[in-house]
Amino acid sequence: xxxxxxxxxxxxxxxxxxxxxxxxxxxxxxxxxxxxxxxxxxxxxxxxxxxxxxxxxxxxxxxxxxxxxxxxxxxxxxxxxxxxxxxxxxxxxxxxxxxxxxxxxxxxxxxxxxxxxxxxxxxxxxxxx
Amino acid sequence: xxxxxxxxxxxxxxxxxxxxxxxxxxxxxxxxxxxxxxxxxxxxxxxxxxxxxxxxxxxxxxxxxxxxxxxxxxxxxxxxxxxxxxxxxxxxxxxxxxxxxxxxxxxxxxxxxxxxxxxxxxxxxxxxxxxxxxxxxxxxxxxxxxxxxxxxxxxxxxxxxxxxxxxxxxxxxxxxxxxxxxxxxxxxxxxxxxxxxxxxxxxxxxxxxxxxxxxxxxxxxxxxxxxxxxxxxxxxxxxxxxxxxxxxxxxxxxxxxxxxxxxxxxxxxxx
Numbered sequence: 001x002x003x004x005x006x007x008x009x010x011x012x013x014x015x016x017x018x019x020x021x022x023x024x025x026x027x028x029x030x031x032x033x034x035x036x037x038x039x040x041x042x043x044x045x046x047x048x049x050x051x052x053x054x055x056x057x058x059x060x061x062x063x064x065x066x067x068x069x070x071x072x073x074x075x076x077x078x079x080x081x082x083x084x085x086x087x088x089x090x091x092x093x094x095x096x097x098x099x100x101x102x103x104x105x106x107x108x109x110x111x112x113x114x115x116x117x118x119x120x121x122x123x124x125x126x127x128x129x
Numbered sequence: 130x131x132x133x134x135x136x137x138x139x140x141x142x143x144x145x146x147x148x149x150x151x152x153x154x155x156x157x158x159x160x161x162x163x164x165x166x167x168x169x170x171x172x173x174x175x176x177x178x179x180x181x182x183x184x185x186x187x188x189x190x191x192x193x194x195x196x197x198x199x200x201x202x203x204x205x206x207x208x209x210x211x212x213x214x215x216x217x218x219x220x221x222x223x224x225x226x227x228x229x230x231x232x233x234x235x236x237x238x239x240x241x242x243x244x245x246x247x248x249x250x251x252x253x254x255x256x257x258x259x260x261x262x263x264x265x266x267x268x269x270x271x272x273x274x275x276x277x278x279x280x281x282x283x284x285x286x287x288x289x290x291x292x293x294x295x296x297x298x299x300x301x302x303x304x305x306x307x308x309x310x311x312x313x314x315x316x317x318x319x320x321x322x323x324x325x326x327x328x329x330x331x332x333x334x335x336x337x338x339x340x341x342x343x344x345x346x347x348x349x350x351x352x353x354x355x356x357x358x359x360x361x362x363x364x365x366x367x368x369x370x371x372x373x374x375x376x377x378x379x380x381x382x383x384x385x386x387x388x389x390x391x392x393x394x395x396x397x398x399x400x
Contacts (some may be wrong), residue, residue, distance in 0.1 A: 020226040067229070084293055088231050103231050103400045110292025114239035114264070122230040 013066045016125040021060050021068055024100050025090035025123050028072045029055040034086040034104060044089055044099040054080050055094045058121075067124040076115030084108035090121055228400050235297055237392040240264040241286035241368070244385070249371070253280040261286070261370075261385040265307045265347065269384035274316070274374040283371035286388050290364045297394035302356040304334070304368055305347040307386035312340045317375035320383060322348075326355065327365040344386055366390060 029044045033051035045051045058070035070090065074080060089102040103121075111117065240263040246255040253274065255261075261270040261284055274280040310318050320337040334350045341348075356362045368388040374381060 016226070024226050082292070085233070090228065101228060103228060103398060105296065105398065107296030108293045109233055109235075109296055109396070110294055112289075112292045114237050114289075116236050116238075118232075118234040120232045120234075121228055122232070123226060124229050125226055 013125050017062075017066055017068060020123055020125055021070075023092060025068075025070045025092075025121060026058060026060075027055050027091035027094060027098070028058045028070055028119065028121060029053060029089045029091045029096065029099050030074070030080065030085050030119065031087045031089075032080070032083040032085065032108075034108070044087070044091070044096040044102065052080060052083050053096050055091055055096065057094070063122065066126070067122060069120050069122050071118060071120040074111060074115075074117040074119060076111045076117065077113040080111040082112060084110050085117075085119070088119060088121065090123065231398040231400065233297060233396040233398070235294070235392070235394045237291070237294075237394070238264060238389055239289055239392075240387045240389050242289040243287045244270065244388075245285045245287075246270075247283050247285060249281040249283060249373070251279050251281040253278060253282060255282050255284055255385070258284055261387060263387065264389055265305075265387040267344075267386065269308075269344070269386045272372055272374060272383040272385075274376050274381065277376055279376040280372070280374040280383075283369055284385055286368045286370075288364055288366050288390060291360055291392075294360050294394065297396045299353070299356060299358045299360065299363075299392060299394045301351070301391075301393040302353045302363060303349050303351050303391040304366075305349045305387075305389040305391060306368070306370065307344055307347045307388070308370060309342040309344045309384045310337055310340050310372070310374075311342075311381050311384075312374075313377065313380035315377045316381045317377070318373065318381070318383070320370070320372040322350075323369045323371070324352065325367045325369070326362045331367075331369060344384060347387075347389070349391075363390060363392060 031044045031051055031053050033045045035045075044053050044055070054074065056072040056074075058072050061069045061071070063069055085105065086108050087102050087104050089099045092098040092100060109117075242262065244255075244258040244261040246258045248254060253272070255270045255272045258270045260268045270284065272280050272282055304324060306322055310320055312318060318338060318340075322334040322336075323331040324334065325331045332355065335348070356366075368390075370383075370385050370388070372383045374383060
């Protein structure tokens with residue numbers, strides 16, 4: 001029996017996409033820590049050392065029935081000033097412990113006065129059945 | 130080998146306690162993957178809080194999303210196993226919420242780090258050249274001639290080094306001069322806006338021979354092609370305002386508020 005159960009046009013994938021907006025990526029977190037997650041870590045900064053987080057509520061915009069963009073802006077004059085963005089992750093709250101994932105950059109992105117960044121994650125719901 | 134077709138494997142916490150979603154989800158996904166590998170595409174795995182409260186997509190799916198993400202972050206994938214029992218739980222599907230792209234967009238607006246006055250053919254200087262540093266703020270350096278002496282001096286600007294921007298692709302670079310020239314009766318002016326990159330020669334952007342007022346809105350020049358995507362070129366950019374005011378009047382002056390470098394850049398990362 002085939003297991004394709006999600007109806008893209010009505011409830012199925014659209015519902016999952018909308019659940020992901022609140023349950024996966026309602027906030028976006030940035031960190032100047034370049035260390036990837038260990039298997040049992042859920043924090044944005046795994047080492048919780050002298051690293052810096054910035055977590056802000058995301059602006060959400062649908063791309064299509066299965067995909068949305070979550071976006072934040074960063075004012076380099078007052079936020080992460082003099083720091084580097086090494087990682088970006090979806091979060092479910094402003095707490096670093098609510099990071100749901102983590103994308104680590106190979107090249108850091110420096111933040112300084114005069115910089116205004118728009119930083120986003122594109123998230124898609126996929127039917128893997 | 131499809132001996133598990135239409136089978137439903139239920140995961141519950143021992144002793145009827147509340148389900149710990151993280152390990153339950155990880156186990157569920159692993160079992161489901163194994164069943165798929167066996168060829169039993171209709172077999173499913175359900176995680177139940179209680180025998181009559183099966184894991185449904187509209188409720189606990191959210192929890193499961195969070196639980197699985199911790200094990201999948203290295204690939205930036207949050208796997209979600211959503212099950213709908215439907216008629217006697219004949220199927221379970223595996224859902225995935227996945228980060229497909231991270232984007233970084235930058236608009237950098239930065240005034241000069243320094244503004245240095247240099248006399249040319251006269252003994253009159255730009256007054257308060259530091260007023261022409263940083264971003265546009267309404268406070269200007271001033272060059273004024275006298276009734277008997279022309280003013281001929283220039284301001285040379287330098288930049289603040291950009292911090293670790295090489296991971297961003299430059300899409301546009303603009304120079305914006307905030308300045309004005311007012312002239313007394315019969316007074317003449319020759320004012321040249323130019324720039325150089327590093328040790329290179331100066332490129333003239335514009336020459337003014339009359340009164341102008343760009344103090345409020347600025348006068349913008351696109352130098353994207355000259356920068357050629359090179360952050361080092363932006364860091365060594367040297368704008369110049371070179372002004373000669375005639376001596377026929379005492380009421381005219383040149384004013385320089387700021388020279389801003391506006392950089393637009395971006396990066397796209399596919400995890």
